[in-house]
Amino acid sequence: MPGMNRSLSEVGVGFASFLAPPGPDVIRFTVGQPDFDTPLPVVNAAKAALDRGETTYTRTQGSEELCEAVAAHLEGHGIDADPLDVLISPGCKQAILYALMATLNADDEVLLLSPAWPSYDGMIKLLGAVPVHVPVRKDNYHPDFDHLEAAITPKTKAVMLNSPNNPTGAVYTPEEIERLVAFAVKHDLWIIDDMIYATLVWSEHPYTSPCTLPGGAERTITIGGWSKGWAMTGWRLGWITGPKSVMDGVKKINVSAATHVATFMMPAAAVALSLEQETAVMAASFKERGELIHGLLSQLPGLVVPKPEGAFYAFCNVTGTGMNDIEFAQRALDEAKVQLIPGSLMDGGEGFVRISYATSPEDIREGVSRLSAWLNAL
DSSP states (O other): OOOOOGGGGGOOOTGGTSSOOOTTTTTEOOOOOSSSOOOOHHHHHHHHHEEEEEEEOOOOOOOOHHHHHHHHHTTTTOOOOGGGEEEEEESHHHHHHHHHHHHHOOOEEEEEEESSSSSHHHHHHTTTTTEEEEEOOTTTOOOOHHHHHHOOTEEEEEEESSSSSSTTTTOOOOHHHHHHHHHHHHOOOEEEEOOOOOOBSSSSOOOOOOGSSSTTTGGEEEESSSTTTTTTTGOOEEEEOHHHHHHHHHHHHHHHHTTTTTTHHHHHHHHTTHHHHHHHHHHHHHHHHHHHHHHHHTTTTBBOOOOBBTTTEEEOGGGGOOOHHHHHHHHHHHSSEOEEEGGGGGOOOOTEEEEEEESSSSHHHHHHHHHHHHHHHH
16 A cells, blocks of 8 residues: 555644543543633624625635734734734634744754643644754743753754643743743744733733734744634634735645635624623633632642643642652542543643643532542542
8 A cells, every 4th residue: 555644653642532521420621622602793793694695715814804803903912913914724723734834844843832732743743844842940831941042953943832821821921922032033933923822811911922022023923713712612713924924825825725714704703803891701700710720729739730820721740649640640530530631641741730720610619629539538
């Protein structure tokens, strides 16, 4: 038989083995998905577009209305995006892949602040490039600049940012983003900024875009989407923008890969960006849940849990329990009926577990109560 793509053997499956739905008696702390329904005005806008017959081909990068709405939304974060250089993609993940395809050649290296969302690693490897996992600080999961400098080689081409961060919940400070931009300028790197959680920030400092700092705009590719902040995970809608040279390449890739997202979803996505009250309610709820779960987890024996700063994840050091993270996660499922993600599924996550608090306060209390009873009985 003909051979397969050799890169596939290097690509993992991320969290898949721990995301399978468990039995009904298990509390799930695994899925990074808001437990809110998509706001009704968004749903109604999609229905209305269907009723109008908006089911045909349209502008490949996304409707002018939607690209302008994304540019206006980004302006609220201090990002000066030209609507002509905004492209709507089939999900944020696809946008990240487009950014990597547009900027990387085989054997180029991309710095990942580790532990990092595992799809970054897989996408980079699929392109024949090399992910380089750079450890973050263990006390707060923020960048370690000594490790970043040590990771530079002649093949380093880009650095990936994700703040607020999955899996750690860290939100990098404006001063850290300034240092990261200076680092990228010094070594002539692309910055790929995954801002998917930018509306979900609990720290005193906000999400800060590299585009807002000297030297940042001309080398930053900004990627985001509707999944997390608007409870639209299944809609598969993302955006990407950046320097014109990059976006010209992204547009070529999109024409060959996807043509465009579903036409009838474009008016709905524009409506979503106008719903400040609905997104604020969701963000406030997740902030409260973050405070709740941090307070409860901090009382468990053997766990060290820095306070989550954004997104909806708590990243817990479990080495004090005497178990590694795989054993901890498996026994938590089998003995406490609580499902969570072992950190060693990501480079640099060994000894940690990721807990998603994108679930009800009742489930948070019950799940942590079960973990407490289990750990205290050991």
